[in-house]
Amino acid sequence: LLKVLRINAKTRKIDVEQYKDEYRLLGGRSLISQVMSDEVNPTCDPLGAENKLIFCTSLFAGTPLSAAHRLSVGGKSPLTGGIKEANSGGTTATAMARHGIKMIIVEDLPESEEWSLLKISADGTPELLPADEYVGLNTYDMVDKMKERFGDSVAVTAIGKAGERGYRNSSLQSIDHATGKPSRAAARGGMGAVMGAKKIKAVVIEKSNERYAFPYADKEKFSAASKKFAEILRNNEGMKWLHEVGTPAITEITSGMSVIPYRNFSGETNKKASAIGPGAYMEKIHSRGGKTGETCQVGCVIQCSGCYNDANGEYLTSGFEYETVALCGSNLDIDDLDVIARMDRLCDDIGLDTMETGGTLGVCMEAGKIAWGDGEAAITLLEEMNEGTEFGRLLGQGTYEAGKALGVKRIPTVKRQSLSAYDPRNLKGTGVTYATSAMGADHTSGLTLEAPIDPLAVEGQADTSKFLQPMMAIADSMMCIFNWFSAGSPETIPGLMEGAYGGEWDFDKVLGLGREAILRERAFNEAAGFTSKDDRLPEFFLNEKSPASGQVFDVKDEELDNVFKY
Numbered sequence: 001l002l003k004v005l006r007i008n009a010k011t012r013k014i015d016v017e018q019y020k021d022e023y024r025l026l027g028g029r030s031l032i033s034q035v036m037s038d039e040v041n042p043t044c045d046p047l048g049a050e051n052k053l054i055f056c057t058s059l060f061a062g063t064p065l066s067a068a069h070r071l072s073v074g075g076k077s078p079l080t081g082g083i084k085e086a087n088s089g090g091t092t093a094t095a096m097a098r099h100g101i102k103m104i105i106v107e108d109l110p111e112s113e114e115w116s117l118l119k120i121s122a123d124g125t126p127e128l129l130p131a132d133e134y135v136g137l138n139t140y141d142m143v144d145k146m147k148e149r150f151g152d153s154v155a156v157t158a159i160g161k162a163g164e165r166g167y168r169n170s171s172l173q174s175i176d177h178a179t180g181k182p183s184r185a186a187a188r189g190g191m192g193a194v195m196g197a198k199k200i201k202a203v204v205i206e207k208s209n210e211r212y213a214f215p216y217a218d219k220e221k222f223s224a225a226s227k228k229f230a231e232i233l234r235n236n237e238g239m240k241w242l243h244e245v246g247t248p249a250i251t252e253i254t255s256g257m258s259v260i261p262y263r264n265f266s267g268e269t270n271k272k273a274s275a276i277g278p279g280a281y282m283e284k285i286h287s288r289g290g291k292t293g294e295t296c297q298v299g300c301v302i303q304c305s306g307c308y309n310d311a312n313g314e315y316l317t318s319g320f321e322y323e324t325v326a327l328c329g330s331n332l333d334i335d336d337l338d339v340i341a342r343m344d345r346l347c348d349d350i351g352l353d354t355m356e357t358g359g360t361l362g363v364c365m366e367a368g369k370i371a372w373g374d375g376e377a378a379i380t381l382l383e384e385m386n387e388g389t390e391f392g393r394l395l396g397q398g399t400y401e402a403g404k405a406l407g408v409k410r411i412p413t414v415k416r417q418s419l420s421a422y423d424p425r426n427l428k429g430t431g432v433t434y435a436t437s438a439m440g441a442d443h444t445s446g447l448t449l450e451a452p453i454d455p456l457a458v459e460g461q462a463d464t465s466k467f468l469q470p471m472m473a474i475a476d477s478m479m480c481i482f483n484w485f486s487a488g489s490p491e492t493i494p495g496l497m498e499g500a501y502g503g504e505w506d507f508d509k510v511l512g513l514g515r516e517a518i519l520r521e522r523a524f525n526e527a528a529g530f531t532s533k534d535d536r537l538p539e540f541f542l543n544e545k546s547p548a549s550g551q552v553f554d555v556k557d558e559e560l561d562n563v564f565k566y
């Protein structure tokens with residue numbers, strides 16, 4: 001039977017429960033929204049005893065569907081103060097699914113200062129082990145220690161010093177399948193700090209002796225739908241760039257549209273963007289023995305991951321994504337890919353969200369703390385976060401807190417979460433998503449980059465976001481969103497649901513699951529004290545014209561307020 005591990009951090013009791021039948025059509029983001037609604041007080045302190053840390057797998061975990069093993073991490077966010085689901089690739093969700101574990105829920109707070117590892121043995125036994133000896137290690141060293149102790153095949157999700165210290169910009173890092181390094185981040189919303197508050201340094205899962213058998217309603221139907229899904233992925237010409245280059249290829253598109261942030265979302269065109277574009281990236285990959293076309297989890301057809309080596313041909317980082325290149329590069333006017341790759345590595349190691357970090361360093365540059373384009377100074381500030389200096393700890397609280405403390409007027413956050421790498425004046429539909437998503441400014445809630453609409457027009461942007469947001473909510477409940485973008489459609493998804501869970505499905509019924517998840521998230525945030533005033537972009541996007549386009553963000557408030565009136 002599918003299991004839930006419920007761990008009480010105070011009593012150290014671990015209960016193994018049966019997964020509730022009423023949750024069977026939920027997974028990933030939709031499951032987090034339901035458990036948060038059912039179990040967590042919306043007004044609780046995110047770092048207090050009432051908040052819970054939830055790990056869960058997606059709807060098709062345990063099946064051979066491409067990219068079905070995404071790890072979702074949920075709880076109340078210390079960054080936004082609202083509901084949060086952050087997800088990542090890596091090997092942890094596969095290990096959970098193999099054990100037949102749908103969810104791990106950590107409750108309460110420990111009474112002592114002692115740290116623990118949550119270890120799940122090959123025979124499925126969960127236990128809390130002492131972990132004080134690992135405190136102060138960052139994630140690369142932590143993963144090495146776990147492999148030394150438990151073997152190379154172990155799955156690990158760990159926090160670094162950022163999570164230990166309660167930084168609101170702290171991530172959870174999981175092992176990348178291709179490289180074996182902790183470069184896969186459940187990055188957004190400071191969920192690493194929630195794990196740190198519960199004094200869990202890492203979740204370590206040994207490979208199960210037995211493989212959990214997914215209880216298909218109709219296995220043949222599922223297999224046929226899964227094969228069709230994989231075939232569409234393989235033949236999707238539009239997505240081949242993702243395999244060949246990875247997400248850094250997006251730089252070319254967004255710089256051409258002046259959507260890539262430049263100098264703290266100044267709205268200017270980054271005229272030097274080609275220095276960090278796909279051509280420069282691939283030249284560094286090829287000339288140094290790096291790789292593209294790798295996978296972050298077992299069984300992904302697209303394989304968008306890669307490994308970036310330094311000038312000596314030694315591994316530097318992996319999972320080096322567009323968002324990092326844009327926010328730690330272009331947004332800071334840093335045009336040296338090697339410097340940006342070092343920042344990516346440092347963030348993964350310390351356990352920091354690269355997007356929030358790029359936003360935070362952007363407000364530091366705006367305030368004149370360091371100069372635009374000064375990559376070494378940016379790295380020095382990351383080292384301050386690692387060392388925990390007073391200023392480093394302030395930076396660890398994220399873009400909003402750092403910007404306010406530095407007296408910066410232009411702070412690019414929504415619900416206190418830093419914008420991801422799209423200027424909302426020049427991609428207005430994504431601005432609607434940023435403003436209205438319960439998650440805070442988050443492109444994965446409904447990115448409109450590929451939507452068939454003029455990105456600068458006002459008309460239709462709210463409707464485009466309204467259409468995309470439930471779709472992304474259900475995509476994040478099922479699989480990696482790149483797989484969904486490539487092959488998720490009325491042709492494929494209803495067949496997968498019928499084969500896996502039975503019943504009759506059409507695409508609108510599938511999207512209904514996404515709409516329901518969003519409404520639960522909205523209700524949680526409303527009960528936590530959020531109002532329509534929180535569904536707005538920072539004023540400077542409304543008042544300052546983007547020099548590149550002459551545009552401001554001018555989608556009306558009434559339209560923003562109607563996005564979730566289904």
Ligand code: SF4
Pocket residue numbers: 067089294295296297300301302303304305480481482483
């Ligand atoms: S498309 Fe990329 S991020 Fe998604 S599962 Fe595959 S390798 Fe991982």
